[in-house]
Amino acid sequence: MAHRIAVLGASGYTGAELVRLIALHPNMEITALSGERKAGMSMAEVFPHLRHLDLPRLTRIEEIDFAQVDLCFCALPHKTSQEVIRDLPAGLKIIDLSADFRLRDPKEYRKWYGNPHAALDQQEEAVYGLTEFYREEIRAARLVAGTGCNAATGQYALRPLISAGVIGLDRIILDLKCGVSGAGRSLRENLLHAELSEGYNAYAVGGTHRHLGEFDQEFSALAGREVRVQFTPHLVPANRGILATVYVEGAAEAIHDAFRAAYADEPFLQVLPLGETPSTHHVRGSNFVHVGVVGDRIEGRAIVIVALDNLTKGSSGQALQNANLMLGEKETEALMMPPLFP
Structure with missing residues (x-):
């Protein structure tokens, strides 16, 4: 019998992405x-691209009978x-x-x-939802906390390197560009086409972005000491995608070897040949992550570039990957679709 699934917040981008992915799953309904x-509306009215699917109408949360649900995705605002x-x-x-x-730490959440x-x-009781690094904890969890999309990208770029001890920890610079869907579906003046197109801008400059809390928590725990990265996100006039460029102290060959060792058996983590760099075009609409490493002209420094789709691997695809583990399904089920190109 198929696992019975509820999606709360299905009228947002991550909710719609969840529905798109779950529709491919043979063992989820x-x-x-x-x-x-948008309670009372059909998904076809809210998202016409899903009109071919036989879906229940949108309702209010209090009207859902959770006794008839095996797993619930919660795609609501914090x-x-x-x-x-x-x-x-x-x-x-x-x-x-x-x-x-x-x-x-509740104090960090409040901060x-x-x-x-x-x-x-x-x-x-919540388990952090970065699948590749918390796989066994997620498998046994009741409540899983999906990562921030920016936070996931930065961690795919840095966790194996911190664990392997191949980079310096005191001068890590993370420069990240994210498509506009990462800001959600709410109407905002700065996200209007005339305000956003034909340019891009930095935001949360100087260490105010909330995903820094995740970086601080995860990197410091890995290193066994405080690690603080310098992080600047940028909003780019693209619908989907994140590209992170990370500047580190270390030898490019050793960094590349660390990635290959860490991600050798990971179905969604693709390490490019040394010297090649990824593009958001090459992961769009997929659950794949592409990782590139290039040596810098300055001796002892290297550049790591990571690309993923913020709505899929950065959010809803990651959530489905975790749900597969929690429900005893094959981890890759409904997630091996190739990227969309062009």
Whole structure:
């Protein structure tokens, strides 16, 4: 019998991406979809590209019978998500795509998100959802906290290098570009076509981006000491994709070897030949991550470039990958579709 799936927040970009991916899964059936402002509408009305699918109508969360759900994806905004998850049935498997359960320390959550955590019991049991590095914990988890898309990209670029001890830890520079869908579907003046197209801009400059909380938590735990990266994100006039360029101290050959060793058996992590660099065009609409390494002209320094699709591997694809583990399915099920090109 198919696993019964609910998607909360199905009227947003990550919710729609979840529906697109789950539609390919032979052992999952979507039985409930919520969209508070679009309750009563069909998914075909909200997302015409999904009109070929036989889906339930969007409803309000309180109208869903969770006794008829095996796993729930929660694609709601932060703060809202914790308040909803706190009241869901205790035995329900949940994957949260918001920021609400990513940070283990409640003080750090308050620091980065500006409000006290409202679901501390659930926060304590949550497992961080970066699949390749928390696979066994995710398999046994009830609640999984999906990573930030920027945070996932930066960690794919740096975790193997920190673990292998092949880079310096005090002068890591992470320069990242993200497509506009990473900002969500809400109407904002700076995301209007006339405001965004034909240019790109840095934001959260100087260490204010919230995903720094994830970098601090994860990199410091790996290194056994405090690690603080210098991180500047940029918004680019593209619908999808993240490209991270990371400047590190270390030998390019040793860095490349560390990636090949760490990702040799990972189905979605593709390490390019030394000297080649990836493009967001080559991962678009897929769950793949491309990693490139190039030596710098300055001796002892190297450049790591990582590309992924922020809606798929950075969010909804990662969530489905985790759901496969939690439900005893093949980890790659419904996720091996090739990228879209051009």
